[in-house]
Amino acid sequence: MNSDTKTPANAAFDTMIFEWTVSGMDCGSCATKVRGAVERLSGVSDIEVLPMRERMRLTLDPSRTSPEKVEATVRKLGYGVSTADDTHGTGASSGHGKGDHSEASEEDHGRIGHAHDDPADRGKSWYQTGKGRLVIVTGALLALAWCIELLTSQDIGLWAFILACLIGVAPVARRAFAALRAGLPFTIEMLMTIAAVGALFIGAAEEAALVVFLFAVGEVLEGVAADRARASIRALSDLVPKSALLVENGTTREVDAATLQIGQVILARPGARIAADGEVTEGTSGVDQSPVTGESVPITRKPGDPVFAGSINAEAALHIRVTKASENNTISRIVALVEEAESARAPTERFIDRFSRWYMPTIVGLSLLVVLVPPLFAGGDWGTWVYRGLALLLIGCPCALVISVPASIASGLSSGARRGLLMKGGAVIEATAKIANVAFDKTGTLTAGRPVVTNVVPLNGTTEADILAVASGVEAGSSHPLAEAITTYAQEAGIAPLASSGARAIVGKGVEATVGDALAWVASPGFASDAGVLDDAGTDVAARMEDEGKTVVVVYREGRALGLIAMRDEARADAVEALRQLKVLGVDGVMLTGDNTRTAAAIAGHLGIDFKADLMPEDKVAAIRSIAREGVMMIGDGINDAPALAQASVGVAMGSGTDVALETADAAILRNRVTDVAAMIRLARATMGNIRQNVTIALGLKAVFLVTTVFGITGLWIAILADTGATVLVTLNALRLLRFNPEREG
CATH class of the missing domain: 3.40.1110.10 (Calcium-transporting ATPase, cytoplasmic domain N)
Structure with a gap:
């Protein structure tokens, strides 16, 4: 939990920003559930729940609601919660720090019995996790009930299925009622509980037990799929070695890489990963920067040249002076950008979120009509229509729909980050996919920047x-x-x-x-x-x-x-090819420069691009505004580009640019390759296409099984398969983006 920031809420209260790690959030519905329960607590505001990061950040007035109460609320929903410093090492000035949970809270945590709540599950095989154990238990109970029915009688078998169903649904029901007490009646756990208990009352005990088992299987599959998406982000952090060889007074000793300070000198041996961002002070070697920027060809680095943490020293020993602390190195910045980008939600994602809020209540109402109308007004059989109504309830969960967008966004961001293409969130991806014009700064962008x-x-x-x-x-x-x-x-x-x-x-x-x-x-x-x-x-x-x-x-x-x-300053070797690729994508280019018209014309003529010259920083902003109606991306690398980067629909900083440009921009290209502009647009368009596929899958399956359920073609177990299956399908489809190569045309 991080409470380093403290701001006055009003004259009466002080508020602080807190942050927790919340384990077990596998989809957008999980995040919605946590957000909905916590935001109802007094003194809570500005809550942000990020399922892919497994993080919850909020502003809290401790005098009205204690941090412990926030944690207890999350635990009651069946999720694990620990202070953010458990994983990031940040202090908690509120005095509620790591390991500060009360014994009672831990007991309550254990009583929930839900598979989500064990952070230690990470990295284990599925059958070693809490979710996996729930699948094994419910599966064994179901198999045992079938054996009992086979070896005894149908009546005894019925009671065995009832017992199997009740034992399996108990932890689900606990979470359902915890959410209900928090003011969240429409959750998948509540729908699951009603459907299972209702099936018992109409004599469908065998199918009820099967549905409970399939629900547990679905949760395991969701968890596995979500963890694969998170793994690509965690892999970035793992690129930086945990230790470094510090050079002092002519000797070397091994130290924790996180303790390195600016100005210290480290040794990078041949074949080893470089432990910090720095500048070579001694030695010449080929450095493989592909883990950081995706650049496939090793680059020769000599004294005075910069190197990135996580790069591989391929040939000879290098002495490197540290220029950035571990929390500010290139890898850390990439991870931070990718993780923080999750909060920059795309317009499509915000629409889906609003849609899902009334989708589930609508399905519940429709289920009630299915149960009541045919028996009351058409002489239908109560048992038949109650069964169909219960099946319809299980289709009401919007998990697949809610996760369809963030899963694609997370995969697109991770895929780009591995190739040196950073985009700060779903809103940037969506805007990039619509780009019709690209404005380039000249020096350092279209040219090498080394006149x-x-x-x-x-x-x-x-x-x-x-x-x-x-x-x-x-x-x-x-x-x-x-x-x-x-x-x-x-x-x-x-x-x-x-x-x-x-x-x-x-x-x-x-x-x-x-x-x-x-x-x-x-x-x-x-x-x-x-x-x-x-x-x-x-x-x-x-x-x-x-x-x-x-x-x-x-x-x-x-x-x-x-x-x-x-x-x-000569044009970059790949500038002509980059502009050709943009043309193929239907994107026009223009060069904006502060250079005089003659110099600009010479470069633009060689590249075959329109240009505007003699521009002051404010003139570049005006030029951007003049074409912004069609959607414009601005590419720049200098301080004077920062206003234009901020004005553009999407501002992109070249990786060698200033920190000001990188912070102002919506995206960054780490490899300093102009062709990566086209690659970024291709990745954004592929991501939006993946989102459209996911929404189609989610709504299409719901629509098909809604109709088949009402007409009695499919029943309870098919309904739960449709729900969890759709969630798994959209997640796996989103994961395809991790293998997408944006550098390949077509």
């Missing part, structure tokens, strides 16, 4: 060395690609930067700093012209280089231009 200096043109009697000394002084410490190109070129030429201070970015135009004892600028030709320091001759030279697709900056001091520096 190199091609020309240094002195002006007004200066030398190349003078220009580079001033320019590298202005740009010292900047991580902007153009700044790095200038400083690298100066360093390779053996020119030391002049001492500088007070560097300040002029957004979209350049940088100024005090170099030596006077101000100096590195800025765009337009800005320099406006400042009156670039004459017509200098402007013409800059224009000619820009016509060649180069980015030109002017280095100048107050009233005097020192020279021009031209740089070129």
